[in-house]
Amino acid sequence: xxxxxxxxxxxxxxxxxxxxxxxxxxxxxxxxxxxxxxxxxxxxxxxxxxxxxxxxxxxxxxxxxxxxxxxxxxxxxxxxxxxxxxxxxxxxxxxxxxxxxxxxxxxxxxxxxxxxxxxxxxxxxxxxxxxxxxxxxxxxxxxxxxxxxxxxxxxxxxxxxxxxxxxxxxxxxxxxxxxxxxxxxxxxxxxxxxxxxxxxxxxxxxxxxxxxxxxxxxxxxxxxxxxxxxxxxxxxxxxxxxxxxxxxxxxxxxxxxxxxxxxxxxxxxxxxxxxxxxxxxxxxxxxxxxxxxxxxxxxxxxxxxxxxxxxxxxxxxxxxxxxxxxxxxxxxxxxxxxxxxxxxxxxxxxxxxxxxxxxxxxxxxxxxxx
Numbered sequence: 001x002x003x004x005x006x007x008x009x010x011x012x013x014x015x016x017x018x019x020x021x022x023x024x025x026x027x028x029x030x031x032x033x034x035x036x037x038x039x040x041x042x043x044x045x046x047x048x049x050x051x052x053x054x055x056x057x058x059x060x061x062x063x064x065x066x067x068x069x070x071x072x073x074x075x076x077x078x079x080x081x082x083x084x085x086x087x088x089x090x091x092x093x094x095x096x097x098x099x100x101x102x103x104x105x106x107x108x109x110x111x112x113x114x115x116x117x118x119x120x121x122x123x124x125x126x127x128x129x130x131x132x133x134x135x136x137x138x139x140x141x142x143x144x145x146x147x148x149x150x151x152x153x154x155x156x157x158x159x160x161x162x163x164x165x166x167x168x169x170x171x172x173x174x175x176x177x178x179x180x181x182x183x184x185x186x187x188x189x190x191x192x193x194x195x196x197x198x199x200x201x202x203x204x205x206x207x208x209x210x211x212x213x214x215x216x217x218x219x220x221x222x223x224x225x226x227x228x229x230x231x232x233x234x235x236x237x238x239x240x241x242x243x244x245x246x247x248x249x250x251x252x253x254x255x256x257x258x259x260x261x262x263x264x265x266x267x268x269x270x271x272x273x274x275x276x277x278x279x280x281x282x283x284x285x286x287x288x289x290x291x292x293x294x295x296x297x298x299x300x301x302x303x304x305x306x307x308x309x310x311x312x313x314x315x316x317x318x319x320x321x322x323x324x325x326x327x328x329x330x331x332x333x334x335x336x337x338x339x340x341x342x343x344x345x346x347x348x349x350x351x352x353x354x355x356x357x358x359x360x361x362x363x364x365x366x367x368x369x370x
Contacts, residue, residue: 033143077101137165170296244305
């Protein structure tokens with residue numbers, strides 16, 4: 001088993017990258033508007049509706065005409081007015097509330113209303129400005145890049161193929177505003193040195209976490225291999241027992257894993273269990289504030305069980321999220337110290353190092369190198 005541990009202790013990102021407004025604007029432009037950003041599940045965009053979203057500080061609209069989902073920048077091509085001021089039903093056309101320019105659901109300019117178009121005005125060149133849209137495992141992703149980037153996850157795009165993602169329904173939702181930079185959250189997510197001290201319940205559920213590592217390959221103690229979950233547990237619930245029938249299409253290896261993490265930087269991760277799936281999305285609100293939205297997704301038959309309480313199922317992971325949020329806010333407060341310029345990473349923080357390189361590469365590519 002090849003160890004992923006670093007063989008050196010690289011410097012972390014500078015402390016100012018977690019609080020500086022200019023650095024943050026660079027990340028919005030080079031990362032959040034260029035990469036694929038999760039904005040909800042397909043069911044969040046019902047037929048014949050317009051829904052507003054924000055990606056990297058850019059206001060966009062997602063239009064469902066009953067057949068196709070499309071996304072556009074939320075700006076009228078006339079003089080730049082906000083096109084849609086709220087989520088709304090979709091009529092025959094999308095009309096600007098300022099001067100009534102009207103667009104078809106596919107973005108074509110159909111009318112300039114009271115404005116008289118002159119011969120030099122080509123309406124085909126003044127349609128809505130498109131935003132790339134992709135649906136992966138029923139999650140809607142947007143990118144405002146000029147060219148659509150390659151869609152990637154850390155473990156491949158087919159890793160959830162045996163989970164019935166399209167048929168799952170949201171049973172519980174948890175939302176929180178965390179007082180930390182978005183990168184702080186991903187750094188916390190990417191290591192388990194903090195697990196024994198911050199997550200006693202999670203460390204009891206996942207034995208290897210008690211050792212301060214995320215996986216067997218990181219261990220250096222030479223001990224026997226530990227089970228994925230503690231004895232008798234099959235999933236992330238308070239008693240470790242499935243909340244409903246396990247997904248029938250999983251392999252024995254997938255059942256034995258107990259949890260499968262899929263990460264899509266910069267905005268989302270998925271945790272798939274034998275009985276339900278959790279989707280977590282991030283949105284940067286400022287250099288020091290991040291919105292977290294978590295959804296617990298279940299089969300219809302699980303939700304239909306008499307007396308089923310999705311919030312009770314979510315209680316275990318919600319506790320973990322709350323512990324992580326508190327740790328991230330503690331980290332952010334420390335990063336505000338004028339005495340701290342940068343840190344050093346430990347070998348077990350190899351995923352953080354990879355994340356830092358991922359961010360820096362995109363900043364450099366977008367002309368926002370620090």
